[in-house]
Amino acid sequence: MSDIRFETPATAEAAVALLAGATGTAKLLAGGTDLLIQMRGGMVEPALLVSVKNIAEMNMIATHAGEFRIGASMSCMALIENADFVAAWPGVIDAVKLIGSVQVKGRASVGGNVCNASPAADSVPALIAAGARAVIAGPDGRRELAVEQLGIGPGRNALARGEIVTSFILPRRPARSGDAYLRFTPRTEMDIAVVGVGVNITLDERGVCCAARVGLGAVAERALLVPEAAAALVGTAVDDAALARLAGAASAACRPIDDKRGTKAFRIKVAGVLARRAAEIAKQRALEAS
């Protein structure tokens, strides 16, 4: 009965090389809040763990020309404590705050939340709505991928063997933009989302929505970008009629399952309800932002 090999590379390229070159199951260890549970449950039995907590670019946050670059393995708490990011992307922060308890957020990372590819992951709908891109390092170099393309199925992501997400880039925020994330859980905290909705909108000077993105989580085999829902808002003042169309489009986009956390019918209905409520918050934030 052999133990698991444990490495702590200092660069992303070194981590890539370890993962790509491994014989047997190799897993990236960031916060460990998903991986350790999977190991305990016997769902994964790695021969090699590659900890990325020492890789500087993956554990820092930087801004440049209005863009934010978030290290994929920085802890959620560290991200929440970044006042500039909180001011710019309150909806993404809404989502990150819900990833788990304070203890879990002290270790968990957005990169892990996205790449673990639970369809219910909280950060994903908000990042999708934000138009975030993942920066991926791999054996063949670096590439970028929109977050909505990263999850492909329950527990499956689009990364090739040896690839890791090093950071997420959030685009520059136009004026009069606001985002929000809401989820439904039976308790106020500590639950996996039964439905998660991220809405990001930009208003023009007249208060008319000129751009929108809507992300939905926990209602399909992966988190969804829902263009039809966004289209319901664009060109409107985000009034009740537009919100009703938004809700309808969000519900229509769902292809959920019955599981121990919610029924199909419940998810479809509540997706519409939360889309409407999130859009109202996003609109309010857009109006308050200059």
Add this chain to the structure above:
Amino acid sequence: MAKHHVTTTINGNPVEYLCETRQTLLEVLRDELDMTGTKEGCGTGDCGACSVTLDGRLVCSCLVLGVEAAGKAVGTIEGMAEGGGLHVLQRKFLEHAALQCGICTPGFLVAARSLLEANPDPSEEEVRYWLAGNLCRCTGYQKIIEAVLDAAREMREA
């Protein structure tokens, strides 16, 4: 494969231990170091009974590997009392009867201290949300919240 030789600091004291990769920090604390004050309630980060601090950050020790503590500062319940006297929070938990069976108490104390370091004047709602990661089945939380708010008051006045 040889075990990891980990050098770390626990409650301000230099500590060394041997552990396998698969052992969590919780298992190391309890089974290798006899520091049984940190409790296992679930092993999956859902109950907070294993709460410790890692470089000052509140975490579940069941979700940290023992080898990951290398070079870091670990804070456990055993280090909370200062120089022969109880920490204000510990005292307030006793005064307010904020424990019945006491199994969740170490986790709550570590989590509450972390809260008051981050936010010395929390509202009741903020206390409840910060402590949502710590389950208690005996008290219904009420006296725990009262103890934390009272401790915060006393610490602010000091």
Add this chain to the structure above:
Amino acid sequence: MLTRTKDEEKTLKVVGTRPVRPDGEPKVTGLAQYGADFSLPGMLWAKILRSPHAHARIRAIDASRALALPGVKAVITGADFMEQPFEYVGPERVAVNYWHMTRNIMAREKALYEGHAVAAVAAVSPAVAAAALKLIDVDYEVLPHVIDVDAAMAPDAPLLFEDMITRGVEPAPTRPSNVSKQIDFRLGDADAAFAAADEVVEMSFKTAPVHQGYIEPHACLARIGADGQGELWSASQGHFVVRAYTAKLLGMEIGNLLVHPAEIGGGFGGKTVIYVEPVAAMLSRKTGHPVKIMMSREDVFRATGPTSGASMTVRIGVKKDGRIVAARGVFRFQAGAFPGSPVMNACMCAFAPYDIANVHTTGYDVVCNRPKAAAYRAPGSPISAFAVESVLDVLAGKIGMDPLALRLKNAARTGTQTAYGPKHAHDGYAETVEALMKHPAYKLPLGRNQGRGVASGYWFNGGGESAATVHINEDGSVVIATGSMDIGGSRASMAMMAAETLGVPYEKVRSTVADTGSVGYNHVTGGSRVTYATGIAVVDACRKIIDDLRGRAAQIWDVNPSGVVWEEGHARPASAEVGDFAPLSLKAIAAKRAVTGGPIVAEAAVNAGGMAPGFATQFCDVEVDPETGAVKILRFVAAQDVGRAIHPSYVEGQIQGAVAQGIGWALNEEYIYDKNGRLSNAGFLDYRIPVASDLPSFDVVMVAVPNPNHPFGVKGVGEVGIVPPMAAIANAIQQATGTRMTELPMSPPRLLAALDSAEGA
């Protein structure tokens, strides 16, 4: 025989105050030792192999590959345990059958639930033990399973025991079934009396099984020596019961097993039974080493006893003026894999708060393929109360009567005949209703989507066997030792009662929980019995000490003992005629103990009767989100007759904790099984107990109608608070939405579906 004096009106100095508990410091510094915190040199670690099937015949178990793994020291199966006679022993309500118990500890012919223990390994490390489990080959013949209680009662249901003939039916059935027992309680003629009612409501209800949810998994350390003697360190609600059960299953004399009471991390009834102790003990016997076991959280959910899920039908008839004329309840309870659900309690408690001349309750104890039910806080009563208190609410609405007024009109009082035999011997129920009627929040207006609901509850409370020892130390300080595990601060209340009786400061009295070798038999800490029964034993022992001290003072003063009184912690001359002697403190007499008879010690033992039941009435305000079915508890007011609160903080704590559990039971907690009978939510992530942000602060109203049978008027308080909340919340939801929920939990998907269909779809 010491007499119990009535509650005195003199000012109490210690009882009723809120001192810090004597065992507090180790608990807040991480030094208190719970079941998993003990080690011994040479200790082995044990793990238990559990059935992955809900129902299966065990054809063979081959442990040879496991035994060959380096570091494995022993493997045991059901075959290692001796057979036990098949008979139900003890009082009917709490009967034990060791034939069942030994099979629950480790399966024999069949695995009867997913998680049922089938083998166990002792090895040099937890990792080796875990690896060894994977090397044990079990040949299962998977059988059809049944879990739901109604399904288990269906004529074509798979049978857990092919020879189970329902007890309590005359004549006995000719065909076997899953119904272990049927019971009936009758008072008057309920069926006929419904004819006289102006309004009759009959409704059916279903509840899901819920777990006690203690944060500490079961754990123990066992050391059995080659000479047949052994020790156990165990987290339980009663180490004497642990000793008895473990000794029985291992074929040991009780005196050969010494059980140390570890601190316990919650029990709520679930730790009045054993799971790991006999396994650890058997492995220790086999290996010659101490053996430690700790259950994982997943195993706690898969393999330890929750309370029953139930299917119920309740029918109540009232006159227009609110008088209840007839009540009928049929209660079908899941026992789990072995008989013994709390359905009898449910039948007895269901209508007990009320004075009803015609009552008929019927209960069915039904086995099914899930863990054997264990006690959970007022076992059975919360479940039948959900049904009864909901129906009462519907009736109150039909006759246009305030729900508290309806309850007050029918309130049981001293002398009221219960449906299960005795007459009520205590008041207290009406007082809880009146307390809420007067509560300022009861009249507060509510807003949109908000509603207020009321419910009451009853629990017998226990008395039973307790023993306590009191020692006066050489310096006059006091140590009291009982055998009652301290789950919620009872060391403090024992010390307080002793200090009050002896007339000394609280700080002079230290209170311990002694092992089974050091104090007389104490029954479990459960049934809300400890402050009552063990308190009586402590006070009786203190009174013996006082008599002894008076005698010693008499010796010192050379007077007749009848001339000495004990007041405020001192021996004093009874009058001036006796002599002019300065009062003697405990310290002074203790200093002279050697010449006045030696050590100053007393023990008292009781089989306490005369306990008063628990009565609770509660109301709660909820707000329902009509678009999602989410329920927010805005306010919860809980009134309870506590007799007298020895330590008010700990009494409040019991009520607050009970209400919190009730809220979880009402809104979110349930076992979710897949189609193979496997538990899908075996963890705190998806078995959703309330977190701190889910709950408001509660308003606890302690009503005090003292029980004259206890020296300080105590009534048990630990349990009854969990009886009303589910119905109170269902009634509040009905007020908020117009929709009546008859199934628990009232989780958002269920509530939303009910709201949507009520709208007319």
